[in-house]
Amino acid sequence: MARSSQDGEIEADDAWSSMPNRVSSFQHFPRTEEFSAERLARAGFYFTGQADRVRCFSCHATVEDWNRGDAPLMRHQQASPSCKFLSCAHGLRASDLIRSPAYDEEAEAMEFQLHAPVQPEDLAAAG
Numbered sequence: 341m342a343r344s345s346q347d348g349e350i351e352a353d354d355a356w357s358s359m360p361n362r363v364s365s366f367q368h369f370p371r372t373e374e375f376s377a378e379r380l381a382r383a384g385f386y387f388t389g390q391a392d393r394v395r396c397f398s399c400h401a402t403v404e405d406w407n408r409g410d411a412p413l414m415r416h417q418q419a420s421p422s423c424k425f426l427s428c429a430h431g432l433r434a435s436d437l438i439r440s441p442a443y444d445e446e447a448e449a450m451e452f453q454l455h456a457p458v459q460p461e462d463l464a465a466a467g
């Protein structure tokens with residue numbers, strides 16, 4: 341059984357606009373213990389295959405040298421404050437993020453960076 345071209349050559353950024361495609365790109369990401377594929381993919385990133393470098397499918401900004409406690413969305417915003425995907429994700433899809441079970445983790449990371457207190461109302465709404 342020799343499959344010579346199993347590697348999917350995904351070049352079009354259109355492919356990376358798909359969340360499942362981005363998640364699967366992180367299969368060989370070296371830092372998935374600290375940064376789950378879903379968190380990174382939700383921030384618009386896919387793995388470039390080099391070191392721990394990820395790239396946004398929308399603005400093409402790259403982020404690397406991840407530090408423990410980094411929030412993917414924050415790193416994305418720092419690298420590319422005017423990214424359309426970010427403004428979309430933060431604006432139109434804020435409610436989606438809040439509904440997601442993984443949001444707590446992200447909020448925690450952001451809180452860590454911003455030193456912002458968690459609103460008790462948010463917790464009540466999530467439960």
Ligand SMILES: [Zn+2]
Nearest residue numbers: 396398399423
């Ligand atoms: Zn971007």
